[in-house]
Amino acid sequence: MKRLIILAQTLLLMACGAQNRNASNTMNTTNEATGALVGAIGKEEKPMVVKGSALNATTQMSFTSAEKMEGLMAFLASDDLEGRDSGSMGIEKAADFIAGIFKNNDVSPYFKTYRDTLSNFEKPTSNVVGYLEGTDPQLKEEFIIIGAHYDHIGIMGSDNGDAIANGANDNASGTSVVLELARYFGETKSNKRSIIFALFSAEEKGLLGSKHLAEKLKGEDITLYTMLNFEMVGVPMVNKDHLLYLTGYELSNLSxxxxxxxxxxxxxxxPKAKAFNLFKRSDNYAFHKAFNVPSQTFSSFDFTNFEYYHKVGDELDLMDFEHMARVVNRMIPVVEGISNAPVKEIKYN
Known part of the structure; x- marks a missing residue:
């Protein structure tokens, strides 16, 4: 399996590193390489899924694996992406990768294409936005956004010869969780409400990607029910009796x-999330401001379990892939329950 993963990653790096002589040819090549990676990290027999039905609880709990999470992370946090700085070639490769996974898993573009170019950043960079229409004739008019930022801070001062801030925990980890949730719902189509899967650029520049999308969706007058954001979920918390914490915990009944x-x-x-006002420091906040609906971030960075925030040491080998798989598998029934409840259960206090 490790050889398959390495081979698939090599194909991806070759495809994404090619010069962009023709945008459509580059995208096609990248999609083929992405398909190789998805195939390489998911070869076990899958249960037959009837579209529109959830997997049973036992299967949900094992939907993804540490191996699959590592496969995604190995590309997103690779040196070839040069820290995914907004407006860089590295983040363009990441955007191609994300769009390819959406396409391979039957998640449609929300706009004309998966890429939505930011209007509030000086360099060309894009959010990557996928869409699954809800299966219920009435509930599909209500939207859930599942998001994470996929950018990071790029090249910085050298530390022992390493100048690439790979951003494994921040936030290739959250991006990978969103991609696996997209794969689940792309396979099952078990969401009665419509779901937007949004990977944001320019978060590190001041939450610009989420601000752009929130304002654009507000202009479309969509009915947003809730926004669920994932940030720094690559390592488990220390001595806690829960897997994740919520920013703005006391503001709603989402927990x-x-x-x-x-x-x-x-x-x-x-407590530190409240003390540092993390509710206002990630991409959930733009949707809170634009729509005034429950918009919160799930995280497992607890200020004691990871010392490489915005440092070149935020590397793949520090990630706990078993933990990340647990996050995905335990979030599946949560997102499914929220998307299928007959009434809006999540409310601000």
């Missing part, structure tokens, strides 16, 4: 709803 659907204490309160 309570999440724990009911997870059938365990999946989320909880982190």
């Amino acid at each position: 309570e709803v999440s724990n009911i659907y997870a059938k365990e204490k999946l989320t909880g309160f982190l």
Whole structure:
């Protein structure tokens, strides 16, 4: 399996590193390489899925694996992407990769293409936005956004000869979680409400990608129910009785709803998240401001478990892929429950 992953990653790096003589040819080549990676990290027999139905609870709990998470992360946090700085060639390769995964898993572009160029950043850079229409004639008019930023800070001062800030935890980890949730719902089509999967650029420049999308969707007058954001979920918290914490924990009942659907204490309160006002420091905040609906971030960075925030040491080999797989598998029934509930259960206090 390791050889398959390495081979697939090599194909991806070759495809993404080619010069962009023709945009469509480059995208086609990248999609083929992306397909090789998806195939390489998911060869086990899958249960037959009837579109529009959820997998059973046991299968949900093993939908993804540490091996699959590592396969995604190995590309997103690779040196070839040069730290995914907004407006760089590296982040363009990441955008191609994300769009290819959406396409391979039957997630449609929300706009004309998967890429939505930012209007508020000086260099050309794009959010990557996928869409799954809900299956219920009424509930599909309500939207859930599942998001994470996929940019990072690029090249910085050298540390022992390494100048690439790979951003494995921040935020290739959150990006990988969103991609696996997109794969699940792309396979099952078990969402009655419509879901937008949004990977944001220019978060590190001041939450610009999420601001751009929030304002654009507000202009379309969509009915947004909730925004669920994932940020720095690559390592587990220390001595906590829950897997993740929620920013803005006390502002809504999202934690309570999440724990009911997870059938365990999946989320909880982190005092430092409130003390540092993390609710306003990630991409959830733009949707809170634009729509005034529950918009919060799930994270497992607890200020004691990771010392390489915005440093070149934020590398792949520090990530806990078993933990990341647990995050995905335990979030599946939560997102499915929220998307299928007959009424809007999540409310601001």
